[in-house]
Amino acid sequence: MWLRILGRGKVQSQAIDELEALPKDNPQRENA
Numbered sequence: 001m002w003l004r005i006l007g008r009g010k011v012q013s014q015a016i017d018e019l020e021a022l023p024k025d026n027p028q029r030e031n032a
Contacts, residue, residue, distance in 0.1 A: 007015070022028060 019028070
């Protein structure tokens with residue numbers, strides 16, 4: 001997932017949307 005966040009344009013915004021959609025107690029969200 002980190003590579004996608006560091007990516008560009010549409011891929012980056014999609015990865016950020018997925019992070020925001022994760023539950024607040026999700027470990028991946030806490031790492032971001």
